[in-house]
Amino acid sequence: xxxxxxxxxxxxxxxxxxxxxxxxxxxxxxxxxxxxxxxxxxxxxxxxxxxxxxxxxxxxxxxxxxxxxxxxxxxxxxxxxxxxxxxxxxxxxxxxxxxxxxxxxxxxxxxxxxxxxxxxxxxxxxxxxxxxxxxxxxxxxxxxxxxxxxxxxxxxxxxxxxxxxxxxxxxxxxxxxxxxxxxxxxxxxxxxxxxxxxxxxxxxxxxxxxxxxxxxxxxxxxxxxxxxxxxxxxxxxxxxxxxxxxxxxxxxxxxxxxxxxxxxxxxxxxxxxxxxxxxxxxxxxxxxxxxxxxxxxxxxxxxxxxxxxxxxxxxxxxxxxxxxxxxxxxxxxxxxxxxxxxxxxxxxxxxxxxxxxxxxxxxxxxxxxxxxxxxxxxxxxxxxxxxxxxxxxxxxxxxxxxxxxxxxxxxxxxxxxxxxxxxxxxxxxxxxxxxxxxxxxxxxxxxxxxxxxxxxxxxxxxxxxxxxxxxxxxxxxxxxx
Amino acid sequence: xxxxxxxxxxxxxxxxxxxxxxxxxxxxxxxxxxxxxxxxxxxxxxxxxxxxxxxxxxxxxxxxxxxxxxxxxxxxxxxxxxxxxxxxxxxxxxxxxxxxxxxxxxxxxxxxxxxxxxxxxxxxxxxxxxxxxxxxxxxxxxxxxxxxxxxxxxxxxxxxxxxxxxxxxxxxxxxxxxxxxxxxxxxxxxxxxxxxxxxxxxxxxxxxxxxxxxxxxxxxxxxxxxxxxxxxxxxxx
Numbered sequence: 001x002x003x004x005x006x007x008x009x010x011x012x013x014x015x016x017x018x019x020x021x022x023x024x025x026x027x028x029x030x031x032x033x034x035x036x037x038x039x040x041x042x043x044x045x046x047x048x049x050x051x052x053x054x055x056x057x058x059x060x061x062x063x064x065x066x067x068x069x070x071x072x073x074x075x076x077x078x079x080x081x082x083x084x085x086x087x088x089x090x091x092x093x094x095x096x097x098x099x100x101x102x103x104x105x106x107x108x109x110x111x112x113x114x115x116x117x118x119x120x121x122x123x124x125x126x127x128x129x130x131x132x133x134x135x136x137x138x139x140x141x142x143x144x145x146x147x148x149x150x151x152x153x154x155x156x157x158x159x160x161x162x163x164x165x166x167x168x169x170x171x172x173x174x175x176x177x178x179x180x181x182x183x184x185x186x187x188x189x190x191x192x193x194x195x196x197x198x199x200x201x202x203x204x205x206x207x208x209x210x211x212x213x214x215x216x217x218x219x220x221x222x223x224x225x226x227x228x229x230x231x232x233x234x235x236x237x238x239x240x241x242x243x244x245x246x247x248x249x250x251x252x253x254x255x256x257x258x259x260x261x262x263x264x265x266x267x268x269x270x271x272x273x274x275x276x277x278x279x280x281x282x283x284x285x286x287x288x289x290x291x292x293x294x295x296x297x298x299x300x301x302x303x304x305x306x307x308x309x310x311x312x313x314x315x316x317x318x319x320x321x322x323x324x325x326x327x328x329x330x331x332x333x334x335x336x337x338x339x340x341x342x343x344x345x346x347x348x349x350x351x352x353x354x355x356x357x358x359x360x361x362x363x364x365x366x367x368x369x370x371x372x373x374x375x376x377x378x379x380x381x382x383x384x385x386x387x388x389x390x391x392x393x394x395x396x397x398x399x400x401x402x403x404x405x406x407x408x409x410x411x412x413x414x415x416x417x418x419x420x421x422x423x424x425x426x427x428x429x430x431x432x433x434x435x436x437x438x439x440x441x442x443x444x445x446x447x448x449x450x451x452x453x454x455x456x457x458x459x460x461x462x463x464x465x466x467x468x469x470x471x472x473x474x475x476x477x478x479x480x481x
Numbered sequence: 482x483x484x485x486x487x488x489x490x491x492x493x494x495x496x497x498x499x500x501x502x503x504x505x506x507x508x509x510x511x512x513x514x515x516x517x518x519x520x521x522x523x524x525x526x527x528x529x530x531x532x533x534x535x536x537x538x539x540x541x542x543x544x545x546x547x548x549x550x551x552x553x554x555x556x557x558x559x560x561x562x563x564x565x566x567x568x569x570x571x572x573x574x575x576x577x578x579x580x581x582x583x584x585x586x587x588x589x590x591x592x593x594x595x596x597x598x599x600x601x602x603x604x605x606x607x608x609x610x611x612x613x614x615x616x617x618x619x620x621x622x623x624x625x626x627x628x629x630x631x632x633x634x635x636x637x638x639x640x641x642x643x644x645x646x647x648x649x650x651x652x653x654x655x656x657x658x659x660x661x662x663x664x665x666x667x668x669x670x671x672x673x674x675x676x677x678x679x680x681x682x683x684x685x686x687x688x689x690x691x692x693x694x695x696x697x698x699x700x701x702x703x704x705x706x707x708x709x710x711x712x713x714x715x716x717x718x
Contacts, residue, residue, distance in 0.1 A: 269537065273493050276584035280499035283587035288506040296502045303499050310495075 011059075018052045018060035022067045025049075029076065039076045042097045049101040050108055058109025065101035072097060117222075124226040127155055131230050135237030139244045148209060148234035155227055156211040156219060162199070162234070163208045195224075197231050201239040209234065266444065270314045274307035281307075309348065313384070316377055317448050324451040331374070331455050335367035335480035338375075338407050339400050345379045346398055349387065355394070361401035366481030368407040370456040375477065378452040378460070381445035382411045382473045390415030390470070406476045413470040423462050449475070484508035485530030485599070490520040490546070491561065492539050496584075500533075503588040517541035521549055529556050531599055533591075534578070536562035536569060543569075544576045551577035557598035561586070567701035571655050574702070580652045597651035597708055612647045614707055617686060617695055619647055628686055638663050639682045643706075646696065651708030653699045679704060 025048030029041040045068040053061030073094055074081060131151040135144050145162040152160030193215070199206040209231045213219050219227075281300040289297060339360050350356045368375070386396045394414040401408055418426060427450040446460075453460040458477040465472050487509040491497050497513055504511050512529065514520040517538045524532075532550065536543030547558055560573045560581040570581050579598045582591055612619040616629045624640060626633045635643065645662035646654055660670045663678070679698075683690040697705045 272584045273496065276586065277493070277495040277499040279585035280496065280503070280588055280591075283589055284499065284503035284506075287589055288503055291506055292502055300499065300502060303495055307495055307499075 014056045014060045015063055018056055018064040019067060021048045021052045021055075022064050022071060025068060026071055026075065029072075033076070039080075041076055042072060042093065045072050046097070046101055046104065049105050053105040053108035054112055056109075057112055058106055061105030061109045062102060065098065065105050068101060069094065069098045120220070120222060124155075124222060127151065128226060128229055128233070132233045132237075135233055138237070139241045141238055141241040141245065144234060144237045144241055145207070148230065148237075151230055151234075152209060152211040152227060155223065155230065156213045157217055158211065158213045160211040161209070163210075195219075195227070197228065199231060199235040199238065201235050204239065206235050206238045206242075267314075267318065271311065274311040274314070277307040278304050278311070313377075313380060317381065317444060320374070320377060320452060321444065321448050324448070324455065331371055333369050333371065333456060335369055336372040336375075338368040338409065338477065339365060341372050341376050342379065342398060342400055342409055345376050345383060349380075349383060355387065355392070355396050357395050357397045359397065359399040361399055365400060365402055365407060366479045368477040369480045370458055370477045374452045374456060375458075375475075378449040378458075379409060379411070379475060381449040382460075382475065385445050386411050386413040386415070386471070386473070389413075394470075402479065403476070405479050405481075407479050408474050408476045410472055410474045412465055412468070412472045414468055415470050417464040417469055417471050418462065420464070423464070426462055427460070446473075453477075486510045486512070486527070487595075488512045488514060488520060488523055488529040488532045490514045490517070490532065490538070491535040492516065492537075493535070496535070500588065500591070503592070507592050515539075517543075517546040517549075520546060524550060524554060524556075528554065531595060532556055532558045533561050533595070534558055536560055536573060544572050547573060547576040547578050557601065559591075559595055559598055561591075571657070571702055574653060574655050575657055579649075600708070601649060601652050612650065614647075614650060615695060616688075619643065626686075633685050635682070635685065638678055639685070642678055642682055643686075646704060646706035650706045653703055653705045655703040657703075659703060 022045070025045045029044045032041055032044065033039065049061060049064045049068055052064035131147070134147050134151075138144055138147070145164070149160045149162045152162075154160075193212040194210045195212065196208055196210045199209055211227055281303045285292075285297065285300050292300075343358060346356045346358060383396065383398070390396070390413045396414075397410075397412040399410050399412070401410075427446050450460050453475055456477065458475060460473065460475050462471060462473045464470070484507060487504060489497060489500065489504065489511055491500075491513075492515045494515075501511060501513070509531075512523050512527075514523050517540050520532070520534070523529075534543060534546060538546065543560065543562070547560075550556070550558065557579040558577065560570070560578045561584060562569065562573075562581065573581060579601060580594050582594055610620065610622045612621070618627045618630075619625075620627075621644070626635055626640070626643065641663045642659060645659060649658075656672050656675055659675050660668055663675075664670050679696060680690070683693050683696050686695055687693050695707050697707060699705050
């Protein structure tokens with residue numbers, strides 16, 4: 001009932017202002033009477049009534065007209081200071097005055113009211129336009145809900161909220177959770193001055209919206225319509241966002257499925273190929289060992305050794321990949337001798353290939369900070385990649401140097417290089433650049449190398465060698481010095 | 482001694498390196514091709530007695546290689562593949578491959594399968610009137626089937642099934658090949674009917690139908706009739 005009292009006070013002050021305007025007119029008339037000694041000053045009062053109508057609306061204008069009529073009669077019409085009328089002309093003048101005052105007051109008041117309504121409508125249209133534009137610009141359901149709540153609050157001049165359907169959430173102040181309709185439209189008498197509305201599109205419940213104006217304000221019919229329209233626009237935007245999200249999710253699922261299949265088939269290939277070579281070599285030695293030349297026997301034994309080492313590397317990569325994905329790779333960073341690890345990594349592969357050239361550019365290199373085992377694995381993947389994708393009669397250069405307090409190991413091959421667009425993507429999982437699709441491999445090695453290097457706060461990059469044309473992959477680690 | 486000319490098609494150098502000595506020791510003159518294109522070129526230059534083919538070739542799909550070889554060559558094709566997808570093997574067999582072995586495989590089994598495939602070809606072209614495997618004997622000319630010398634009465638469908646299996650003795654026959662031979666090419670027959678027919682045939686031929694020694698199942702693929710001197714090791718799948 002505070003609101004009623006406030007409204008009364010509001011009205012009262014407007015009538016008081018009308019009274020003040022009439023008083024001001026009286027004062028002006030008195031001043032003019034003293035200057036000109038004329039009593040034909042009805043125009044001054046008329047001006048006061050007009051002003052009241054313009055500033056305060058039609059009700060106060062009528063009131064001002066009536067008061068002005070009495071004051072004019074009492075104060076200026078002969079005999080002065082009485083409300084008696086002596087001539088019919090004077091009565092006529094007074095009646096005409098009253099009629100003119102009423103009419104102008106009414107007209108001006110209506111113009112004023114109309115202007116106010118037009119302004120409110122324009123504001124409403126702008127608000128709705130802004131809201132709709134914001135909704136359609138976003139495909140994030142959460143953001144749309146938040147924006148809708150903000151717009152409802154702004155339009156109601158108070159508070160607003162939007163609640164997801166079927167999800168428990170804190171109820172806004174003054175509203176119990178059970179008051180918020182889950183399935184039922186918010187027709188029930190709302191608590192705490194809230195108006196509730198169900199958000200739905202084609203029968204699909206999308207949640208509940210609510211708003212309330214401040215206690216001293218009453219929402220007009222137009223404002224209610226606007227709020228409802230906003231809810232409809234918001235509901236449509238939410239439905240659209242959900243549709244888009246559902247589609248994106250289905251696409252992501254399909255992509256994950258593709259990735260999983262690619263992973264399984266490449267793991268199967270990477271594990272079975274060395275196994276096949278080992279089993280074939282071992283069974284050959286058992287069945288035909290006696291009839292083979294010593295050279296053939298040594299060759300088969302070498303195959304068993306190399307393929308076992310390769311298998312070991314594949315298993316290590318699989319373990320690292322699983323750990324990297326699970327975020328469970330515990331890194332023990334410690335200073336270690338980088339050139340030593342580089343030599344070990346390369347020498348193991350050089351037994352089979354004899355294609356490496358090792359150089360250390362910076363003498364007395366400080367130790368690198370990282371995990372030597374993981375670094376060896378990362379470098380091994382890079383080196384394998386270089387061996388696999390370049391012609392067999394070309395060299396692979398591995399160099400180590402100090403650069404801006406970081407230890408950099410570069411693996412340069414003399415192969416065809418990689419297209420500029422592919423330079424970043426070769427580190428993506430399963431990505432295999434153009435020509436690489438014809439060589440066996442999973443497309444996992446470089447991505448694991450990057451994961452390992454980043455886990456050690458190191459870095460790995462690829463670039464093409466402009467002079468020799470091959471690919472340069474550089475791995476860098478913090479220096480311990 | 483020479484067992485014939487063999488084409489080994491595999492793009493993994495370590496596999497070639499591991500298989501080559503045993504194949505040569507078994508008496509084969511081995512040609513090696515790393516791609517499907519190279520294999521076709523090599524075959525065109527000089528015919529081979531048998532082909533060992535890896536399905537995962539870099540330049541073309543293994544099934545396509547089989548189809549293109551089959552356009553003009555009847556040489557037995559033994560598919561060697563790390564893929565354990567049943568559908569791949571079935572597609573390879575339907576495309577015209579004679580048999581398959583999964584990687585990894587011991588050279589003993591590989592050589593036995595190779596011999597079986599080579600013999601199967603001889604049998605097919607020699608159009609033998611008689612087939613023997615263990616206690617089983619089939620007289621194709623008189624449509625007479627005997628087990629341990631005693632005649633077994635077969636329905637026409639059972640006989641058709643036995644005949645297609647005997648023609649491919651020692652090698653797998655896919656469900657689709659069985660259906661084409663028994664019900665006619667293009668017939669829409671559920672694999673369940675094949676299973677029922679096989680069970681009936683086992684009842685009549687096998688000493689212990691629940692533990693078959695003649696009519697073996699190739700899981701997911703089809704069936705295989707044991708050849709007279711079948712590889713000691715059963716098919717790995």
